[in-house]
Amino acid sequence: MIATKHNPEGVTLSISSTVEQVCLLSVAIHALCLHASGDEASAMAVQCAVVEALNNVILHGYKNLPESDIIVHWTQTKAEMRIDIIDFGHSMTLLPEPVLPDFEAENGRGWWIINASVDEYYYQVVDTLERARTYQPDGSHDYSEAVNATTHYNKLTFIKRFS
Amino acid sequence: MILHEQKQDDIDIVVLLGRFIMADAPEARERIKNLIDNGSGKLIIDMEKVTFIDSSACAVLISAFKNMQVKPGRLLLVTSPVVQSLIELTRLHTIFEIVPSLPAAISAFAA
Numbered sequence: 001m002i003a004t005k006h007n008p009e010g011v012t013l014s015i016s017s018t019v020e021q022v023c024l025l026s027v028a029i030h031a032l033c034l035h036a037s038g039d040e041a042s043a044m045a046v047q048c049a050v051v052e053a054l055n056n057v058i059l060h061g062y063k064n065l066p067e068s069d070i071i072v073h074w075t076q077t078k079a080e081m082r083i084d085i086i087d088f089g090h091s092m093t094l095l096p097e098p099v100l101p102d103f104e105a106e107n108g109r110g111w112w113i114i115n116a117s118v119d120e121y122y123y124q125v126v127d128t129l130e131r132a133r134t135y136q137p138d139g140s141h142d143y144s145e146a147v148n149a150t151t152h153y154n155k156l157t158f159i160k161r162f163s
Numbered sequence: 164m165i166l167h168e169q170k171q172d173d174i175d176i177v178v179l180l181g182r183f184i185m186a187d188a189p190e191a192r193e194r195i196k197n198l199i200d201n202g203s204g205k206l207i208i209d210m211e212k213v214t215f216i217d218s219s220a221c222a223v224l225i226s227a228f229k230n231m232q233v234k235p236g237r238l239l240l241v242t243s244p245v246v247q248s249l250i251e252l253t254r255l256h257t258i259f260e261i262v263p264s265l266p267a268a269i270s271a272f273a274a
Contacts, residue, residue, distance in 0.1 A: 019184075019185045019186040020186050022184060022185065022186065023182055023184060023186060026184075026215070027182075044245065044248075047215065048217070048249065051184060051185075051215075051217045052217060052218060055184075055185050055217065055218070055219060058185075100253065100254060103225070103254075103255070103257075103258050104225070104229065105225075106222035106225050106226055107218075107222060109218040109221060109253050110218050112252075112253065113217075113218055113249070113252060113253065116252055
């Protein structure tokens with residue numbers, strides 16, 4: 001795990017996409033949240049949400065492909081913690097409903113836990129576009145344009161408030 | 164996570180310690196299934212010293228519950244506050260048989 005500190009309010013942690021790394025990162029997030037809020041319940045709740053999100057990224061975003069990057073950026077304001085979880089894997093096309101599955105189902109509880117653990121969450125798919133304009137030697141200002149999404153990243157943001 | 168297997172009379176006991184998350188789930192699932200398949204039908208999963216649990220760990224517990232129903236047998240869980248909290252959040256406490264301590268679980272089988 002790599003940690004960098006960009007500013008007084010924020011810490012960025014980076015891991016590769018393996019389940020073994022989730023433990024290390026989630027312990028770090030718990031410690032940051034506990035330090036910021038002084039509230040064990042809030043820190044534990046954020047840790048629960050982050051672990052579920054990281055599991056989802058590894059399983060569904062990266063399809064269990066190791067050695068891909070997951071970046072977690074943690075910031076704190078006066079009474080709020082914000083956690084951005086960034087990956088470069090497959091994007092979701094909608095946020096799953098936070099509903100409990102039937103008891104017998106072994107999977108499908110992650111978004112329920114996330115929804116119950118943080119005050120707000122939202123998901124962004126950020127595309128980087130390549131715009132290619134082609135001008136012909138006819139003296140006009142007309143051009144043809146091709147636009148392609150060359151890279152993208154996904155960002156899941158959690159917000160947890162504390163008093 | 165650390166997983167110990169114990170036996171008291173004909174009761175199989177799995178003691179889990181530390182963090183029980185997705186990285187630990189495959190091994191835990193396999194070892195608990197083996198205990199159920201080869202055991203007497205009395206199993207205690209002691210998580211009193213588990214410090215963190217996620218939905219992957221819940222899946223292991225559900226799998227154990229279903230395997231024990233098939234055997235058939237009885238599964239008792241001993242939980243820490245953190246484990247209990249997630250089990251209640253996911254409503255699994257309505258299905259699992261949860262007892263407050265390992266001695267209480269052993270007594271429950273003796274009764």
